Amino acid sequence: MTISDSRPERGSAASVVRARNLLKRFGTKTVIDDLDLDMPRGGCYGLLGPNGAGKTTLLRMLLGHVLPDAGTLEVLGEPVPAAARSVRARIGIVPQDDNLDPDFTVMENLRIYAGYFPQPARRPLTPWLESLLEFVSLHERATDRIQSLSGGMRRRLVIARALVNDPELLILDEPTTGLDPQVRHLIWAKLRELIKKGSTILLTTHYMEEAERLCDRLAIVDQGRILAEDTPKTLIAQRVEPSVIELRIRGAGHRASADDVPAEPTGLPEAISRHARIERIDETWHCHTHHPQRVLEHLPRYPEIEYLHRPANLEDVFLNLTGRELRD
Amino acid sequence: MNPTSIPRRSIPRRWHIPRLHPAAAFAVWRRNALVWRRLFVSSLVFHFGEPLLYLIGIGYGLGRFIDGMEGMDGISYLSFFASGLVASSTMMSTSYEATYSAYTRMVPQKTYDGIIATPVEVDDIVAGEMLWCATKGCMAGASLLIVATLIGAFAGFEALLCIPILLLIGLAFSGLALAITATAPSYDYFSYYMTLFITPMFILCGVFYPISSMPAFVQGLIQVLPLTHAVALVRPIVTGAALENPILHIAILIAFAFVGFYVAAILIRRRFIL
Ligand SMILES: Nc1ncnc2c1ncn2[C@@H]1O[C@H](COP(=O)(O)OP(=O)(O)O)[C@@H](O)[C@H]1O
Ligand SMILES: [Mg+2]
Numbered sequence: 346m347t348i349s350d351s352r353p354e355r356g357s358a359a360s361v362v363r364a365r366n367l368l369k370r371f372g373t374k375t376v377i378d379d380l381d382l383d384m385p386r387g388g389c390y391g392l393l394g395p396n397g398a399g400k401t402t403l404l405r406m407l408l409g410h411v412l413p414d415a416g417t418l419e420v421l422g423e424p425v426p427a428a429a430r431s432v433r434a435r436i437g438i439v440p441q442d443d444n445l446d447p448d449f450t451v452m453e454n455l456r457i458y459a460g461y462f463p464q465p466a467r468r469p470l471t472p473w474l475e476s477l478l479e480f481v482s483l484h485e486r487a488t489d490r491i492q493s494l495s496g497g498m499r500r501r502l503v504i505a506r507a508l509v510n511d512p513e514l515l516i517l518d519e520p521t522t523g524l525d526p527q528v529r530h531l532i533w534a535k536l537r538e539l540i541k542k543g544s545t546i547l548l549t550t551h552y553m554e555e556a557e558r559l560c561d562r563l564a565i566v567d568q569g570r571i572l573a574e575d576t577p578k579t580l581i582a583q584r585v586e587p588s589v590i591e592l593r594i595r596g597a598g599h600r601a602s603a604d605d606v607p608a609e610p611t612g613l614p615e616a617i618s619r620h621a622r623i624e625r626i627d628e629t630w631h632c633h634t635h636h637p638q639r640v641l642e643h644l645p646r647y648p649e650i651e652y653l654h655r656p657a658n659l660e661d662v663f664l665n666l667t668g669r670e671l672r673d
Numbered sequence: 674m675n676p677t678s679i680p681r682r683s684i685p686r687r688w689h690i691p692r693l694h695p696a697a698a699f700a701v702w703r704r705n706a707l708v709w710r711r712l713f714v715s716s717l718v719f720h721f722g723e724p725l726l727y728l729i730g731i732g733y734g735l736g737r738f739i740d741g742m743e744g745m746d747g748i749s750y751l752s753f754f755a756s757g758l759v760a761s762s763t764m765m766s767t768s769y770e771a772t773y774s775a776y777t778r779m780v781p782q783k784t785y786d787g788i789i790a791t792p793v794e795v796d797d798i799v800a801g802e803m804l805w806c807a808t809k810g811c812m813a814g815a816s817l818l819i820v821a822t823l824i825g826a827f828a829g830f831e832a833l834l835c836i837p838i839l840l841l842i843g844l845a846f847s848g849l850a851l852a853i854t855a856t857a858p859s860y861d862y863f864s865y866y867m868t869l870f871i872t873p874m875f876i877l878c879g880v881f882y883p884i885s886s887m888p889a890f891v892q893g894l895i896q897v898l899p900l901t902h903a904v905a906l907v908r909p910i911v912t913g914a915a916l917e918n919p920i921l922h923i924a925i926l927i928a929f930a931f932v933g934f935y936v937a938a939i940l941i942r943r944r945f946i947l
Contacts, residue, residue, distance in 0.1 A: 371947070405947070408789075408790065409946075410789065410945065410946055410947065411946075411947045412946060412947070430694075430794060431792070433790065433791060433792050434791075434792045438790040440786065440790065442783070442786075444783035444784070444786045444787040445787070446704075446782075446784055446787060447782055448708040448711070448782075449707075449708075453707075457704050457707070458787070458791065460700045460703065460704075461697065461788055461791035461792065461793045462791055462792060463694075463696065463697075463792060510791075
């Protein structure tokens with residue numbers, strides 16, 4: 346055993362989260378539906394799903410705050426909810442809504458929070474907390490009130506707070522929702538830094554970019570079920586055709602009136618459909634295909650068509666699996 | 674699905690006997706104490722100014738007309754009233770803290786949401802809150818006790834011996850109030866609790882006059898209210914009289930504290946453990 350792996354590993358250490366047949370109903374609504382999950386140690390694991398998919402509910406189950414109606418759950422090798430208290434000592438949480446303590450300053454928030462853990466992660470405490478503030482670039486705001494912080498600063502402070510117990514698993518629920526692109530990129534950089542240092546991260550998101558940039562593995566969740574689970578690359582390779590050609594009639598969407606419908610390009614859909622899976626969304630045809638050349642060679646005969654040829658991405662996988670209807 | 678996954682009724686799972694972690698409960702107490710330390714000047718005026726006004730206005734003002742009447746246990750009205758007021762202001766201050774202030778922490782401020790993400794359990798929060806609200810009540814009662822002693826209302830500084838009793842009084846009232854807070858849909862709810870439960874006790878339970886002056890059937894009702902037992906303990910201690918049935922009064926207050934704690938714990942679990 347070397348110094349670097351001196352951290353105690355309890356139970357079956359292979360998975361940090363292991364769920365079998367998890368079920369949760371709120372009233373008559375099934376929010377977690379017979380869900381199985383194995384999350385490996387190390388790296389970043391993403392739960393990608395639309396609003397109401399059950400992501401937050403699942404995370405709250407890991408903490409023992411939502412009691413499953415059926416199934417078994419182990420976090421860091423310990424059974425939850427039975428050992429939830431001991432599990433919470435070993436994980437850090439960044440909740441979807443900030444719940445910083447408004448009665449205290451930035452530094453006091455960390456100090457008070459550290460006091461809720463049975464043993465402090467590091468001694469002496471003050472330099473450790475200062476290093477956390479420095480990590481999220483808030484060391485100059487240490488004595489400021491929470492009310493004076495911007496949304497991005499608060500979010501960074503919540504991340505620092507989630508690290509006070511030097512957690513074995515860091516859980517983030519939509520860490521960048523509602524933030525500026527600048528802040529989002531800063532937070533991604535910080536999370537990558539943690540991953541590089543060997544942290545294990547579980548995050549939920551509905552941003553494809555976030556999932557694609559950060560996550561080593563992804564589970565696509567909808568209606569309390571995992572629809573697919575793999576690396577982002579494999580998901581794209583296995584779940585959709587590699588190329589997408591988006592077609593639209595020039596000037597469509599700028600019509601003077603609703604009656605002024607542009608003519609369907611005669612014969613084109615039929616010609617393409619032998620080589621591509623076509624989805625029509627408003628004025629645009631999305632042609633998912635293994636043979637982009639065979640689609641493209643038809644296009645010169647239709648000068649009224651403009652097109653965009655791009656590789657398939659996670660969003661295509663996501664929409665293919667979860668459908669296109671609106672969720673609220 | 675495997676055979677273990679038969680859905681169970683989820684309600685009884687939240688009725689288990691509380692498991693307490695004293696250090697965690699103390700951390701919650703400490704958090705509130707640190708906030709208080711910052712704001713204590715204004716809270717002192719609020720919790721201490723009003724009882725002081727009662728003490729002077731009624732104790733002195735009304736006392737002159739009442740002194741020497743029968744049933745006053747042979748003490749001045751100022752002593753009689755001040756001792757009752759020590760008990761009732763402990764009740765008041767505890768009840769305000771455990772309703773309005775605790776609700777602020779629990780709902781709009783989401784303080785508990787932050788805390789339960791740590792190893793602190795909901796039960797620890799309830800215990801820490803109860804202890805804090807009792808501390809607050811105890812401080813209100815004790816400051817009145819000191820002032821009343823200084824102006825000569827009480828026998829002497831032996832009166833300070835009743836401070837542990839004030840803490841017990843605080844615990845008896847904080848559990849009840851937290852149970853109310855757990856079910857509150859909004860702040861408005863608390864004025865019902867204050868008007869229908871706390872204020873009647875203030876008026877009926879022997880703070881202003883001996884309970885014996887009430888009709889018999891009202892006395893029976895008054896005997897089940899916790900403030901009656903609080904006054905029955907505080908008054909003899911601070912005026913140097915002999916305690917009657919102290920074990921009974923203490924046992925009743927302890928029972929209120931434990932039942933209040935258990936009910937509050939179950940109700941607050943329901944808010945945070947789904
Ligand atoms: N306390 C609750 N009571 C009833 N239904 C709830 C509760 N919390 C969440 N839900 C429902 O459960 C579903 C999943 O919610 P949630 O886990 O918050 O989804 P997500 O985080 O993926 O957006 C939603 O339909 C939501 O309305
Ligand atoms: Mg959510």
